[in-house]
Amino acid sequence: MKNLELKEGELDDVVVGEEDLVxxxxxxxxxxxxxxxxxxxxxxxxxxxxxxxxxxxxxxxxxxxxxxxxxxxxxxxxxxxxxxxxxxxxxxxxxxxxxxxxxxxxxxxxVPLNNTTVWAQIHSIPELYRNQRVVDQLAQRVGRVQSVEMNHQRWFEGDYVRVKAVIDVTKPLIRFAPLNLPGGRMLLHVKYEKIGFFCDVCGIMGHDMEECGDGIHPPEAIQYGKWLLAKRRVAVGGPRQFRAQGPGRDGGRGRARSRESRRSREGCRRSSEETCIG
CATH class of the missing domain: 3.30.70.330 (RRM (RNA recognition motif) domain)
Structure with a gap:
């Protein structure tokens, strides 16, 4: 296009003034x-x-x-x-x-579109090193840190701190946060809360291992997996059960509540496949 010559009608500028810009x-x-x-x-x-x-x-x-x-x-x-x-x-x-x-x-x-926010967990930090200064540095290994939660409600299994960080979706997920101690290096397991699916071979989000290269990989090439996903805790006693009662007690409303509960749980499962809110 650098060799094109502009004609008269193509030089009639549309002028945007300062007031218009505001x-x-x-x-x-x-x-x-x-x-x-x-x-x-x-x-x-x-x-x-x-x-x-x-x-x-x-x-x-x-x-x-x-x-x-x-x-x-x-x-x-x-x-x-x-x-x-x-x-x-x-x-x-x-x-x-x-x-x-x-x-x-x-x-x-x-506009660059490579970064996304994730909620990650750093697991099993020894109590001696579980202080804000050390944890903040560990969190930086995950990505660009937005916040760190030292004390939080434990919705997921394990002993962990939560990290909200910005990561590059074109790079592999971080699996471990290394802690270098006088006695040697300790690798602290990093897990992710409801992250988008990723490749078990290269660790990059957006495709699976069958779409990575030719899709054929030896077992030793599997370097990532579901073990990177945080697992929700199961409530003590299991989920609350609704007992269906006959019309003589509540006119069949017990069965209606049971059906409503099932629909609600199914809706939550469908919704969790579409969205993740930190």
């Missing part, structure tokens, strides 16, 4: 650019409907497809913006939706 910037508040971390095709309509459902926002967002697997999201209040941008990561069909802030100035394709 108004345009105000209208462009709460914008984001996004892509799904996959190379496979998918329906943009399915993405839009899924994300609007799992976000449950106060105002209907404007979701626009810019190019193949490239989208702009516009929100209309600070609460919706904060929820989407800060309560992720979000998943679509178990794939990470990579979202970045966008001021509307560059073309959407020029």
């Amino acid at each position: 108004d345009l910037r105000k209208q462009a508040r709460w914008l984001a650019v996004a892509r799904v971390n996959t190379k496979k095709p998918f329906s943009s309509e399915a993405l839009f409907e899924t994300m609007k459902y799992v976000w449950g926002l106060a105002h209907e967002p404007e979701l626009r497809e810019v190019d193949d697997n490239l989208f702009t999201f516009k929100f209309f209040c600070l609460g919706d913006w904060n929820k989407v941008m800060h309560q992720g990561p979000w998943l679509f069909r178990k794939l990470v939706v990579v979202i970045a802030e966008y001021d509307g100035m560059p073309r959407p394709a020029e």
Whole structure:
């Protein structure tokens, strides 16, 4: 295109003044650019409907497809913006939706879309080293740290600290946080809470091992696996059971509550496949 000569009509500029720019910037508040971390095709309509459902926002967002697997999201209040941008990561069909802030100035394709937020756990830190200074340094091995929770409700199995960090989806997941002690190196196991699916061979999110290279790998090539996933604790006594009672006691409402409970649990399972909220 550098050899093209502009004609007269192509030199008639549209001028955007300073006053116009102030108004345009105000209208462009709460914008984001996004892509799904996959190379496979998918329906943009399915993405839009899924994300609007799992976000449950106060105002209907404007979701626009810019190019193949490239989208702009516009929100209309600070609460919706904060929820989407800060309560992720979000998943679509178990794939990470990579979202970045966008001021509307560059073309959407020029915005880097490689980083996502994850909740990770660093397990079995010896009590002597379980202090903020040491843990903060361990957390930096996972990614760019946003927060560290030393004391938290134990929704998952094991003895761990929680780390919210930004990671690069084009790089392998961190499996261990190394702690160098006078007696030698200790590898502390890192686990992830409901992360998008990843390859058991290369550890990169967005594809599985059968899609990595030619898909054929010897057993020793398997360097990652489900052992990197945090496992939820089972409540003592198991889930609460609803006892169905006959019409003589409550008119059959016991059975209705039981069916409602099953539907609720099934809905939660379906929802967990679509989204992950930290």
